[in-house]
Amino acid sequence: MSDETAVLPGRADPLIASYRGLICDLDGVVYRGATAVPHAVETVTRLTADRVPVVFATNNASRPPEHVGDHLRALGLAPGGWSVITSSQAAAAHLAQRLTRGARVYAVGGPGVAQALTEAGLTPVRVAELDDAPVEAVVQGLGADVTWTELAAVGRIVDGGACWVATNLDRTLPTPYGRAPGNGALVALVQTATNAEPHVVGKPQAALFDLARSRLGSEPDATLVCGDLLHTDIAGANAAGLDSLFVLSGSSRLRDLAMAERPLRPTYVAADLGGLLEPGLPVLASPAADLLELGPDGVPRLPPTAGPGAENNAVLQAVVATAWAARDAGRTVSGDVGPWKDIERRLGLARPS
Incomplete structure (x- = not known):
């Protein structure tokens, strides 16, 4: 943002006035399933109207960004001033810097994985397409239809020397019916059959935050992260050198926050995203x-x-x-x-x- 369009901090200005860009989590912060979290849509609408850009960053690798965007618009969020990035895109960006254009990459997970690789100039290969032609890397992300055959192929290819990138290591994920195994559980399953360790790009690693910040165009000290999970959103923000706002609208509760060790402590706390529009003190x-x-x-x-x-x-x-x-x-x-x-x-x- 330019100095002319930035929100300038003042004595009683809102917390967000000290920042030029927001990296925001989704589940538990903006929505819970099909329902918007109170004050979330109104707050983001206010930020984008004030020309504070917002990037929604999610560890969920299965859905393409436009599908996530459709979900947000269905909740009432007007287009413009915000975008979505996923851990699949962070994985693809990581490999695009290291492989030649068009390189074959074994893609495991939902449609968001293959789409991100294609957009990064790489060639996604599904398990049914594996043949004698080698693949140079593997991207493993979550997908509802991931099979044993796909996971077994990950171990075989990685043991053959291919680079292994995991979109994230979240052991569980929330569903309308309770917690279910996440991508981290599937990665751990593959690790029982190989001695290799994946390179992880999702939260709490820095890659997803770096990609989001590059899209915002903001310096680290002018970027704020907002999330509801201490071990991913907040730990990742701290590791990336970014300030953070922890909100109690998701699955983590006040007791978790009170008992947090220093690497998991946020800069600010609030009940929900509406705290961005209130005066805030670290x-x-x-x-x-x-x-x-x-x-x-x-x-x-x-x-x-x-x-x-x-x-x-x-x-x-x-x-x-x-x-x-x-x-x-x-x-x-x-x-x-x-x-x-x-x-x-x-x-x-x-x-x-």
């Missing part, structure tokens, strides 16, 4: 005067007036800052789920069951 920069008392049960004591409302995010930040300060000082912070759920309920953060 959690670790919270003044000591803003910390809460740690109760005998090992959880921060909320002020009597705490509850859902305009000050929700400020109290949430104080809770997290108190827990981190206590842990770093060697004090015992409760890992019991119950007290943290009580805090969520008081602050109006509890997810409907």
